[in-house]
Amino acid sequence: MTIDTVDGLVQLSFVIHGMLENLASEHELSIIQTRLLGILRDRTPSMNELAVLLSLDKSSVSGLVDRAARRGLVERVSSSADRRVVRVRLSEFGRSLVRDVSARFTADIEQLLGGLSPSERSTLTDMMNRILMGHATARGIDSFARGDQPDISGG
Amino acid sequence: MTIDTVDGLVQLSFVIHGMLENLASEHELSIIQTRLLGILRDRTPSMNELAVLLSLDKSSVSGLVDRAARRGLVERVSSSADRRVVRVRLSEFGRSLVRDVSARFTADIEQLLGGLSPSERSTLTDMMNRILMGHATARGIDSFARGDQPDISGG
DNA sequence: TATTGTTATACTCTATAACTATA
């Protein structure tokens, strides 16, 4: 039995979300903790910036970082210029964890795509790019992707 | 700037998940409450069956149904045959809510797909079907979709 | 004894409001 485009997209998105959830939970990580670590791979943002990036209240980020720091995944760093600002940095342990989750996630998605030929993959990528571009411009966002690593941060 | 197939799929899945989250929250519904209502549209499962369908512990389902019932979204129905069993049924209020979320979700996804031609949509649908089929058989599941309404239940 | 469901407990995640410290 087959399904239509809308249902297909929705089911696929649930499958992928679930795959990330399962992988992360092998390291006792939640989706939001994994997104936090994913963001910190190439940035050392302030609490405020984290709140924006994660679409969370600053108090939620305080708790999130508290729990991550308690587990040794991240570290709070006081800023030099503005002494009100607290920056958050990935620990080596956190980095190794997010590296592992990320690599296996990529592998899982690759396997999911295993049945597609190279030219089909290219077609799919092109269509998804256009869908994402359309969605991004519809919200006034120009760049929605950058970097080479698989984007585990949900941005 | 463009992205590769893996990143595209992941980002697209986050976009779609976020769309459902935003729509549901307009009715003060969480994703899991929305999935619960989605399941109940064409079923009246027992607590145990709900736990399997939602991949939750039975105690989590107890709490979930408690909160949904307190808001008048669902009703507990005692089973006739086995007096241990409790079935869960959608209320008319719950039905109207899930109908609205579902319809608008479909509309949102349709809009997301707006830039694709009919033949492109058909190609995309075919590829997604094959991906989902491959994933389903890889887990020993034969039928993973049925019904005509958009599947908001994450199954 | 086994199964169905609830309850007690503990933790994560989230937001609002009040607070402290710095600018």
Add this chain to the structure above:
DNA sequence: TATAGTTATAGAGTATAACAATA
């Protein structure tokens, strides 16, 4: 005054363990 961040509090969501009722 305004901004950055934390804390107190409340609630949803989740799991484990202990329990009651039924089979």
